Amino acid sequence: MRGESAATETARSLRAITDELSGKFWERDDVVRTLVVSVLAGQHALLIGPPGTAKSELARELTGRIEGGNYWEILLSKFTAPTRLFGPIDVASLARGEYRQVYEGRATQAHIAFIDEIFKCSTAALNETLGLLNERIYHPENGGAPIHCPLISAITASNELPTGEDSAAIYDRLLVRLEVGYLVDPSNFAALVRSAVQLPVTAKRTTVELAALQHAVNVAVPSVAVPDPIVDAVCTLRASLRRKELVASDRRWRQSVRLLQASAFLDGRQEVADGDLAVLTHVLWDSPTERPLVEREVLQLVNPDAKEALDLDDAIAELEAELDARAGRSREELSEWAIKEANKKLARAGKRLTAMLADATTAGRSTATLDRVIIRQRAVHARVLTEALGVDASMVQAQL
The missing domain is CATH 3.40.50.300 (P-loop containing nucleotide triphosphate hydrolases)
Structure with a gap:
């Protein structure tokens, strides 16, 4: 055994x-x-x-x-x-x-x-x-x-x-x-x-035996403890989502518990922690339009960085929408907007996100949401630099 x-x-x-x-x-x-x-x-x-x-x-x-x-x-x-x-x-x-x-x-x-x-x-x-x-x-x-x-x-x-x-x-x-x-x-x-033009590199390839995986699935993962504060958090989350008319079936909630246990097991823990609840962002929605709302509710419950990170994501999305709306305007007008507004806001957002990422990493919290928002910040910043300020695309990475 x-x-x-x-x-x-x-x-x-x-x-x-x-x-x-x-x-x-x-x-x-x-x-x-x-x-x-x-x-x-x-x-x-x-x-x-x-x-x-x-x-x-x-x-x-x-x-x-x-x-x-x-x-x-x-x-x-x-x-x-x-x-x-x-x-x-x-x-x-x-x-x-x-x-x-x-x-x-x-x-x-x-x-x-x-x-x-x-x-x-x-x-x-x-x-x-x-x-x-x-x-x-x-x-x-x-x-x-x-x-x-x-x-x-x-x-x-x-x-x-x-x-x-x-x-x-x-x-x-x-x-x-x-x-x-x-x-x-x-x-x-x-x-x-x-x-596409580089020779393939032989990378390390870790494997796991079927018997070991089956033991983990059938014995080790179900043995991971789910403490009462986690049960309370799940109940709170369910009530919050129901108030927003996001209703998941009892079966889906019950099956989700095993996901929480599996998340803890993967991290080498024998007890589910608050951070494991983040996996529920991929479970409790039906339409992709509901996912951001579910993500906000889940992460605000378990992650102190979540609200600020998601607020920054919204601000970045607004800047990208404004860049799209300004398409076709003169380079001078685009440059003025980029210099006075967009570039500064995006730079500040990037600096804050980097600091939050460092704090979350040190504290051992999940960085999945921060990673996603940072990727979006870099992408929108790159668009502003190239489309509004005329920076050579090959120099964008250095600029960021």
Whole structure:
């Protein structure tokens, strides 16, 4: 039986995997960590965003770090038959008068799955897909006894939100919802361009054994304590969101507790702390338009930096909107606005965000929101420098 030291080693390996993937995928730190937490919690996650944002590559990189596990992936369409997911009919057996499915290499035997374009699941495959995600079971085509599937976690992806009742049923079963967009920070985009012409570098590749991961999911994570102050905080958060007409189901709240435990386990703790509540920003919304409000409510409850950081984010967004509104005006007018207003405000915001980041890092608090706002500040500042002040784009990184 694996002891505490083995669980500690598993958490250490998963932290190393998180760091390695965050270093490879720019502006994805929070996404990577939350995906690892969702796997540890035995829950399913959705990556939603436009094409070309490395959703598939990120999912494959993470799932490929699990040694000894059965990995399965599929790209769904409205015409995908259930047998494509769960196993084709054995033609040789059928010729002998036997009805048999071949389950090898299909979802029925997968420990980790990646399902692309999840909301294009065909009507024919819908019920069985829901059964896989909900209960980890599959009802064979011949009507035999249900097959129990070893699925730990499914990472799913889509370029768009669900539109019909069938896809909405799947959406409801995906506990973690992560928005993935195009790169924002100019320096990260420059690094992306350079990577296209640079020789690939062999990077460190930490892995974790399937048995160790299963022990963490089934034993170590559920053993993490959830103290009463955390329960009180969750109750307070639920009441705050309900006042704003943001209502999540009791099932979703209950499943979220395992995410909190998984977050603490990943950090090497045996008790859930306030900072773990930040993961709920990816759980308690249905529409992306609701996410900022959920984020504000969650983070103001657990993070003293949150309100100021989000206020700065709003101010930065207003400056970007004003820059867009001034498009087409003379360079002189743009320059005057940039020098007298925008450049100063953005510089002050950047200085304050940097100081807040240092304080949060020293205190051991989550920096996910600060990191995101800092990236946006750099992006908007770069636009002001290039579009309003005519600074050479190659000099923007040095300016910032």
